[in-house]
Amino acid sequence: MRLFSTLLTRSFVALLALSLGACNANNDMSPASADLAAGDGKGGSLARFTVLNNTLYVVDNHSLRLFDLTTPTAPARGQVVPLNMGIETIYPRAPYLFLGTQQGMYIFDASAPAQPKQVAFYEHVMSCDPVVVDERFAYVTLRDGRSCGGGPNQLQVIDLTNLSQPRLARTYPMQHPLGLGVDSMLLFVCDKDQLKIFDTQNTPELQALQTFDVNVSDVIPNRGQLLAIGPGGLYQYRYRNGALTPLSKLSITPTN
Template sequence: MKIYRMISAFAIVALFSGCESDGASFDSPAASGGGTVGQTGSLARFAITQDRLFMADDQRLMTYDIADVEAPLYVSSQYENFVIQTLFARDNNTLFAGGDRGMAIYNVSDGQPNLLDMYIHIQSCDPVVADSTHAYVTLNSNNGCNGVSQLDVLNVSDLSNIQEIRSISLDNPKGLCILGDRLYVCNNGVMVYDITDRDNPQFLRTVPITDAVDIIAYRGSFFITTLTGVKIVDIDENGVVTERSSLW
């Protein structure tokens, strides 16, 4: 039951941010393109952009029209050649999918997912976040997936030609998010990286958040999924944590 509650909490964040006006200011670089992009955690299997809801069900990618949230309309479904584990809408036009074989990028400008390119790696489970030029993918071998545990840095400035820049070995990485020039990675706490140089994340510190699983940056605060619920906290530049509230 707890996991469904945590997913529901992040769904609330997604829908709330998705209902903001087009002129709203979002903290996440992924939403900087204007329009309506719902913010979800990097472990989410759904994403919202404009009036489209994209949902993953193993190898099936489904699209719904949610212009009328009281009566969502099924649009289409398509089968992919990998198991889709996470979805992330970078902006109104671009959808990232992480899976057991790699990361895929789709153009969704016409409301339908059209594959642009795919980055293939050895089998692992991989959340993904991205900004206008780079994507960051965590590979985790401890969740029933084969492979390695690491953070991959990818150049996605050309959406049709993904370039691997580097990999950073980690112990147990899970969800992650970008806020300005900082990358936050759930890995035995929350690791903070300086990504002023997007190609070369520089480790700054680990913030002691027990059992952190996924993280969303929203309006200067962080929604962090743990094994016991969702914490809403502020994290300053020195890594000092101020807990604002918690769910469940």
């Protein structure tokens, strides 16, 4: 059951994100997602792989691995970038890659897709650490747990004005946060048994907008649609003008 949940959260949701790009949601097009073409996909904050510029980037516990997808039928292995232990997640914001780890956040410049270069490393206390990014800020959730150390349960807002020197701008207390997502001026945070929505218009000052009592572990917001995954299944929401409306739920039953 635990293995099923892990795979579901980190892989299945990221793949389901492909459907978001194919949906017609022009009435809810937001500036942050307007650059996504109709066929593009978008992964969740707990994803361990992403595609950028015909290159597949995959993180394992201690490295960043590259695969050239120029010829999709014959992917070619690229370089392996060794990193510290505890690599957990990867999030793209072209041309940069943001890697969440148990010790901090790596920033890589992938302008040369086959040769990503480290720009910075933002260090924090030992903790689990998914990360998402908008135009100027990174949003990181830290939580405690058996595999995450004894760090605080909080949301960190990190100023990326100077990418080579990320700076902590603000922290917000949380109960036990997991995945998160950002689109336009909205931030979605999975916090224990709640889904919280914040207005990011005046970041690093966040304004709480809505809270839903639902147990979800990761979210993918894109063009007015939100996919959320949890033990109970896959939830679909629509967001517009800062308001989130439930649309559907697809129950998922694990099999042995």
